[in-house]
Amino acid sequence: MNGSGRACAGFKAEYDAVQDPRKDLFGFIDLASTQRESCRQHSKVGNWVQAGTVSLGAGQNVWAGGDNSVPYAIQHFPPGRP
16 A cells, blocks of 8 residues: 555554454445435534445445454545436
8 A cells, every 4th residue: 555645654554553464355335326315514414425425445344244354444435426
């Protein structure tokens, strides 16, 4: 893993500290197909998965019904909307 920018060094240090190779296994893909879900500005209730969001993850995926219980996970939400 490599990158640049202020946040990269901290993220890489955290990632490198996990010595379990299961952290690199594909964990999940989530396709939020609900077209009516969105967070309103200043709302006290929100949904972290907006309509059309694609979420990808590696590492721990037990919460999603998987069997990888490594104590580390990475989640990514590629930018853009359908």
